[in-house]
Amino acid sequence: MPHTSASVSERRSIRWPPAPASEPTDTLVLSGATGVFVDVRFLKDAPGEGVLDWAFAGVKEELRDGGVRFVHHIDSRTLDARSVVDAGYNTPLPDGDTLEVGEMVNPATGRVAPYEEVWRERPTGSGGVLFVANAARTTWRARVGAWEVALGRGEDGGFWAWYAEWIDGAGNGGGGLGWRVPRCAGVREGRAGVVLLPLADGRWVNGARVSWQGEEWDVLEVSE
Structure with a gap:
């Protein structure tokens, strides 16, 4: 979803159809008005205060068909970040959350697969x-x-x-x-x-x- 200002988002769930939705991570994304973003995902049930599931940063590009491509410039899972396939389409939900549907690599299989993610924006709070x-x-x-x-x-x-x-x-x-x-x-x-x-x-x-x-x-x- 395009923004005219910076935003803070948390993921509420992920689904790899036909499997049911779940949320195994604590995921937080900071996005800028220019498209720059940083995305960190920690496993919820891991011991201690942090076991990294995935982390990456880069720039979002708006596609002509209304979708968004997330161009990775750095990625914890690969040294070839630009090769990562990560694109989706956003739909507002009645409760104010956002449904993102697209394709990316499923870490369980190592293959590009359809996914569904539900995102919720958090208050940014004061500060620059x-x-x-x-x-x-x-x-x-x-x-x-x-x-x-x-x-x-x-x-x-x-x-x-x-x-x-x-x-x-x-x-x-x-x-x-x-x-x-x-x-x-x-x-x-x-x-x-x-x-x-x-x-x-x-x-x-x-x-x-x-x-x-x-x-x-x-x-x-x-x-x-």
């Missing part, structure tokens, strides 16, 4: 929008209001990802405001390895390259 990728495109980060997602592939080939939410009661001692990290996988020293994006200042403008955390970052989208 910032999507960035490092110059090597091995790390992608995004913040939309009260939500932040990061993912990447390390020099050793291992993939990592996490997402965070700004909520009441997450500060020191459980009081005040703060960032909570519900899911985190592959980050060295667990939550201690989570590094949040800075607040955008005059350097973080669309199309700029910014030095931060010892790396060069390309600003893909930013807004107040």
